[in-house]
Amino acid sequence: MKTRAITGFFFIIVMLASVLLGPYVFTGFYLLLTVLCLQEFYKVLKQSSINPNLSVGLLNGAYIFAAVASVYYLQPTQSHKLLLLIAITSCLILVNELFKESPTPFTNIGFTYLGLVFAVVPFCFFHALGFVHGYFNGHLPMAFLLMLWANDTGAYLTGRWLGRTKLFERHSPKKTWEGFFGGVAIAAAVGFIISIYFKELQWRQWVSVAIIIGCVGTLGDLVESMFKRSLNIKDSGGILPGHGGLLDRFDGLLLAAPVVYTYLYFITN
Structure with a gap:
């Protein structure tokens, strides 16, 4: 538990610093994080005899x-x-398979492309949150992270306290409907508090973003759980002691970031 708390503390510090240190650090950090998450995705597959x-x-x-x-x-x-x-670089995935001796070339190709969709596209959308107004503003990605963490923490605490009804037992036995609604409610409360300090959006819009993160982020968590269960693994990696892998920490972001960006794009344009 101590290791988990220490890792979590430094993880939060690094994540917030990446937003606060300006656009170039923000872009460079998430480029690195994207590559690490994609590498983790491919390594997990290789452990399961899939060869992307x-x-x-x-x-x-x-x-x-x-x-x-x-x-x-x-x-x-x-x-x-x-x-x-990108049209040319992506073709290299197909061409490269011609020079490999594999009984399942299109399985390898398919999972290679899946990694790009699963691990790269969401971070492109999250990065775009910092520029949704046409210039860099770290408030939006920072608020996104705060509401995402609030949802995760709220769902965990509420689920332990009141959890009775399983949410999706086949993929995540510990998640409950009570924890889900508790997480969304706490994220919405954090969204309202954020609206007091960050004036880029109205309070209704901040709360709407929080609800989207709570609902869609939970689906992202379930999808990542489905992915791990299909490969019969517990964690996607071990880079974060006590927390598992990077994909374990960003599972809620994978689906929520594209949806939140789309919502903000339409309401701000």
């Missing part, structure tokens, strides 16, 4: 994130050219 294209997959993951992020740093004509090159 690790090097080409990681190259594509880093390039996709960097190309999408370039939209906020370069002129449109330059950034659009970088985005178009």
Whole structure:
């Protein structure tokens, strides 16, 4: 428990610092985090006798994130050219398999592409939260993290205290409906508190974002649990002592970040 608490403390400090230290640190940090999460995804698959294209997959993951992020740093004509090159780099996944002797080449190709969708695309959307107004503003990604952590903590505490009715026992036996509603309520309360200090959105919009994070983030947690159960593993990795892997810590973000960005894009434009 002590190890878990110490790891959690430093994890929170690093995550908040990545948002507060400006756009370049923010972009660089999440580029690194994206690559590490994708690497973790591929390594877990390799432990289960699935052989995704690790090097080409990681190259594509880093390039996709960097190309999408370039939209906020370069002129449109330059950034659009970088985005178009994704069509070429992604083809390398198919071509690379031609030179490998594998009885299941398209399984390898499919899981390589799945890693890009599962681990890279969500972080592209989360990074975009920092630029949703057209310029860098760390308040939105910071608030997202605070509400995500509030939902996770609220669901855990409420579930332990009041949890009776299983939410989705087949994939996550410990989750309950009581914990789910408790997590959403606490996230909404944190969203309201955030609205007092961060004026980019109205309080109703902050609370709406919190509810989206609570609902969709829980689905992301369940999807990641389904992924681990399909491979018969407990944790996605061991990089965070007492907490498991990076995918274990960001499972709620994987589905919530794209939905929250879409919501904010429409209400701010």
